[in-house]
Amino acid sequence: MTIKSIPVKPSLNSEESPPPPRPARRRRPTHRWIGVVWVAPALVMYSVFVLYPLGQSVQFSFYKWDGIGPATPAGLDNWRAIFTEPELFGSVINAFILIIFYTVLPVSLGLVAASLIRELRVGTFNTAARVVLFIPQVLPPVAAGIAWTWMFSTEGLVNQALGAVGLESLTRAWLGDFTFALPAVGVIGFWLSLGFCTVLLLSGIGKIEPSLYEAARLDGAGRIGEFFAVTLPGLRQEIAVCATITTIAALASFDVVQIATQGGPGYQTMVPGVEIYRLTFLEQRIGQASALAVFLAALVLLVIWPIQRIGRHE
C-alpha cells in the first residue's frame, strides 16, 4: 500500500468532496489485481483438471492410439465413425430417446401434478411430501441402479405387480429384453427426475400472482384454459431449469446404465457415456473415445442452448 494519506477514521468531511475521487482512482487498480488472488485457486484447478484435458480430448480425437504405442494421425476418421458405426451412432440415438423419459415425461407429469396440487403450504404432511419426493435425487445413482435392477428382475416387484393384476403373460426380465431394456432404463431416469421436477414446479406455482388466476376465471377460463393462460407461462423459468438439469442427466447418463445393463443386451441400452468408458478401457481406442467425448460435450451444449433461451425470454 503506497497511499498512506487516506483517512482511515470514519470521515466526517462530506463537504470536502475533492479528495475521495483521487485515492479511489489510484486504489482501484491494486484492488483489481488483488481480485486475481481470490479467483486463482479455483481457476488453476479448473484449468489443470478440466480445460487442459478437454483440449487433449480434442487433440486425441484426430489420432488413432491404443494408449501404449505411438499415436498415428487419423484425420477425421474418428469423427466420421460416430455417424457410420452403428454402435456409436446408436448410443447417441439412445441418449436422445432417454430424454423422453428423463425430461419430457417428468416435466409434463410434474406440470399436471403441480397444477392439481397447486400449493404446498407449510405443514407436516407437505414438508414430508417435499422431502420424500426429493429422495431419488439425493441418492447415489449407483444405488438407484441397483434398486431398479432388482425391481425389474424376474422375481422383482414389477413382475410381481403384473402377476397380481392377472398380466403374467407380460412378465419378463425387463433389463435383459431386447425391446424393453431401453424403456426400462428410461423408467429409472423418470423415477430420478419426477419428484425433483414436481417440487420445483410447485414452488414456482406458489409464486404466481393469485390475481392472475382470478382474472382468467373472470374471463371465463376453465381449469384447462387457466393452465395454458396462467400456469404454463408463469412457470417458464422453472420448466427451463427442470428441462436443463434432466436433459444433461439423460445425455450424459453413465452410472445408472453401467450398473443396470452396461449397455446391453447387445447394444440396446448403450449410451455415449458408457461407450466412452468401453472404448477407452476395454477396447483401447483412445482416439475414438475422445471424439465421442467431445461430440457428447458439444451435443449437450447444443441441446441446452434453446432450452435456456426459452427460460430467459419473459
Add this chain to the structure above:
Amino acid sequence: MSASSSTVHQRISRAVILMALMLFAIVPLLSMLTAALAPQNSTPPGLAWPEDPQWHNFVDAWTAANFLALFQSSVLIVLGVVPAAVAMATAAGYGLAQLNVPGGKFVNAILLVGLTLPFEALITPLYYNIRDMGLLGTRWAVILPLIGLLMPFGVFWMRASFLTVETALTEAAKIDGANPWQIFRRIQLPLAVPAVSALTILFFLATWNQYLLPLVLIDDPTMRTVAGGLGAFQGEHGTNIALLCAGSLLIIAPSLIVFLFFQRHFVRALLQGAVK
C-alpha cells in the same frame, strides 16, 4: 388463499396425488428393504415383509464388502474435496462478483464451458494425466480432478449469492478503509452463509455419490468412495439379492441422513439456486 382452493374435494385429491407421487419415490427403497431382510441366496418376492427378518444380513454385507474400509476411504475423499472446493468456489465467486477482477468476463465465459460438461467427456485424458502424475490408484486421483470438476457450478453458485449483496454496503465499508479481506470476512461472508452451507451439502453429495472417477482411477475397491465400491460389490455378489440390497441400503444411509438432517435448508436453497 382463496376460499375455493380449500374445498374438501380438492384437499382430498391433492393429498391423493401427493401420496401417489411419494409412494412411487420410495417403493424401490421399500422393495430393497424387504429383500435385504430375506434369507441369503433365496429369491425373495418383490415386496413382502419376510416372516423371519434377517437383520444380520446388514452385518454380513458390512463385512463382505469391507464397508468399514470403504466408509473410511469415502470420508477421507470427502475431507479432501469438500472444504477445499467450497473455499475455492467461495473465494472465486466473491472475486468475480465484487472485486472487478481484470478479465473477469473471460473467466466467467470459460467457466461456463465447464458447467454442462459431462465427466465422461474428460475421463480418458484424465486417466493418462493422473497416471503420468504418478497418482493413479491413490485417493488424490479422485480428489484433485473432482475439485476441478466442481468449480464451474460452485463458482457460479457463490457468485450469484455475492451479486445479491447491496453494493452500498461494501462501498460504505471501503470508505471506512476496509480492505477486501475485511469486507469479505465481516460483511460478505456472513451474508453468504446460507449459500455456503447449501454448497457444502451439494458438494458432499456429489463426492459421496461419485462413481465414475473412483471406478476408473482407483483399482482397489476399498480405496474408492462407497458408491464406487458398491459397483465392485455388485459384480461379486450380484446373485445374492439379500446381501446386495442390504449393502446398497448401507451406502444410501449417509446420503439420506445428511439430506434429512439438512432438508429444510437444502430444498429451499436448491430451489432458489436452481431458478437463479
